[in-house]
Amino acid sequence: MKSSLNIEQTKEMMIFVSKHIITKKDELNKADKVLGDGDHGNAMTRGFEAVITKLENEQFADLKNLLKTIGNILLDSVGGVAGIIFGTLFRSGSKGIINTLKLDSSEFSNFLGHAVEAIKLRGNVKIGDKTMLDALEPASKIAAELTDLHIAASMKKASEAAYKGMESTKSIPARIGRAKILGDRSIGHPDPGAISTYYILKYMSGYVKKAELND
């Protein structure tokens, strides 16, 4: 049997992720000041605070429902384009889940794979456009190759791939969104959404590393 998280642990993981994203508020605002309107940190904080409130007060019987609920909350409370994209990450990601009781490396890969496809379609973006997809798609690709591994190992590799992808957004000019008008002046700055995406995966991995998993 591969290691996995049960629903309660997945919920705890997402509370853990949310609490850490909130601590990145100033960093994300600062990154967004260069490329956007400087409020990505505020928006993500608003969203993940709402996630914490919801998860701490509700029980979930199925993984799909837990992840979709997170997506709905992000959509509502982050607002704007980021709300739609991060809402889609969790909402559409949840549609990839097959086994609704435990999160193992296969389900993790299903989740990321569905999220990537939905975001590409919805945002009309591809790798290299300097968006959050530059962090998410490499993570999804590596997760798809590592479905035989334990969840902790798979998440660690995905988080590393997301970091590299996020770093890669520094060297490319923006093609879409408000940063588009900056063109080459956007070079040298990482995409704020890619930073957030990396942190989400990093803290998922951080939680799983410490959790007592079910074999």
Added chain:
Amino acid sequence: MNKSKRFLNNPKNIKQEVTNGFVLANKNRLYKICDGNVLIANNLAKDKVGLLIGGGMGAEPHFMGYVGKNMADCTVVGNFYAAPSPNIILKATCAVDRKKGVLYLYNNYAGDNLSFDMAAELAEEEGIQTKTVRISDNIGSIPINRKSDRGGIAGGILIVKVAGGAANSVDNLDDLYRITKKANDNTRSLITAAKSGTYLDSGELMFDLSEDEIEIGIGFQGEPGLLRTKMMPVNEIVDYMLERILDDLPLVENDKVVLLLNDMGAITFIELLIINNRINQILTEKKIFIFDTLIGNYYSSQEMAGFSISLMKLDDELKKFYNFPASSFNFMKGNL
């Protein structure tokens, strides 16, 4: 010098004051929900397909001016140049759905596409079927082989008019989608500006244009167009614009068109009539029949000194729905 004087109160209250002002002028025609973010026509006809339009503020009287009987059923009002949020679009969708589905008709811009697509997904989860037509009449900067990337400007009003007529005649969403898509496919527009509008809140110019220059084909917020050139006699400008429009929308003798000649905010009726004079000369020469002419302020970019020319080619079906009696604040047709 760059900051324009505007008649405002606290800029934070603009949206509230604008939607209030509009509803008060339209008491017999529409009402608002969601704090004025959604305006809905009174007494929606039963058992009809819904027609929902919307987008960010900034191009008034587009879109709110086109809600009413046999026009759009509702509009969703975003903030300035920002798409409305999916949740508000969803609420509007639920409000106008009469179990026959809802057509989304809005300008083809990235932010709007994201929001309306997201709303469509949420609506589907509520059991409401939607379809989407993105207005893409602006041939300004994007060639026809990338038509799906073109944005929407004043020609959208003609499309809303046809769609409004059709929504009250057809009995299923697929038909409304087909007719509205055809209206969009048959419509072309171009803007020429002599001077930029300004952002209402900051007073800053949206784009720079020298005192003696004009730009033909510019986007409504100053997106680069076809040609930046020295000011010239308006007939020459009109000739250039019509040539591009007719390249893009091939018309043959005896074709029928609707002409919409629109003030982008700060040119005079006098100028529009001079422009209309030239357009008629050219189209008459080509034996193209102008079925209807609209001249006025239908779609603005604040106080941009500029105008747009839109042509919609009519076939019998589009003509029928264009001619349908309709009543909205900024577009009336026939007797209702």
